[in-house]
Amino acid sequence: MKHPQVHPDTDQLKLTEVMAALSDPIRVGLVRLLSDDVERGWGELRAPVAKSTLSHHLKVLRAAGLTRTREEGTRCFVRLRRDDIATRFPHLLDAVLEAADNEDVGHQVGLVSDSVTA
Amino acid sequence: MKHPQVHPDTDQLKLTEVMAALSDPIRVGLVRLLSDDVERGWGELRAPVAKSTLSHHLKVLRAAGLTRTREEGTRCFVRLRRDDIATRFPHLLDAVLEAADNEDVGHQVGLVSDSVTA
């Protein structure tokens, strides 16, 4: 981890960055996955991309202020910054999540515990 | 104009495309400008980019299904597809517009009739 991860303050979130972060299906899938406000470990996340690519996507989400990452030993945990986003952009995340559900955006993203055979 | 402009059907709008379209300040500015549901002519639009670039941005908005373009002789008019978007993605556009207002995203975009000295 080396460099401490940066998390923008709530009042620094930029709309265009948030929109850009949510313009990739995999990232939308990750946000959907985290929308139950449960903190998840890296290892729980299942996505059809290489490890480094997943790390990249999580970094984008973090930089956009959508998620917060916590380190514990060698592992990392992610959580959605729901309240912060709602404070800055009321109803935005809810609207996006609803739309993403209807369209099933990012369905390829899931938890390892989910039955992969589905 | 040559090739007839394509306007995706309401039920074909893709969330990620909409998000991508709204991840550029100029395009957000255009959407804000059109948010009063008034049809505007190309000539009314003022943006700090070249003519061809503006054409490109309007094409992106059109392709994402956010706007509808009508031709009349040699001129074109744009209108926001508010109802269509609201049908497909309820509350999404409202949330984005509210956030964009708070942040004044795309303030560089305006109408020629607006006092430029401001």
Next chain:
DNA sequence: GGCGCAGTTCGACGTTCATAGAACACCGAA
């Protein structure tokens, strides 16, 4: 017909992005 205007398309350039693999840094355990 010929001119000019309005808007699009094309070609080009530099930037950013998504992606992957390899190398690295870090921590915990043996």
Next chain:
DNA sequence: TTCGGTGTTCTATGAACGTCGAACTGCGCC
């Protein structure tokens, strides 16, 4: 201290993007 697991960073590559100027198309008008 050495090893393996975990996550980041580096480097590279191909694609997409924003931008512009120039060339093109189509329409209206003189």
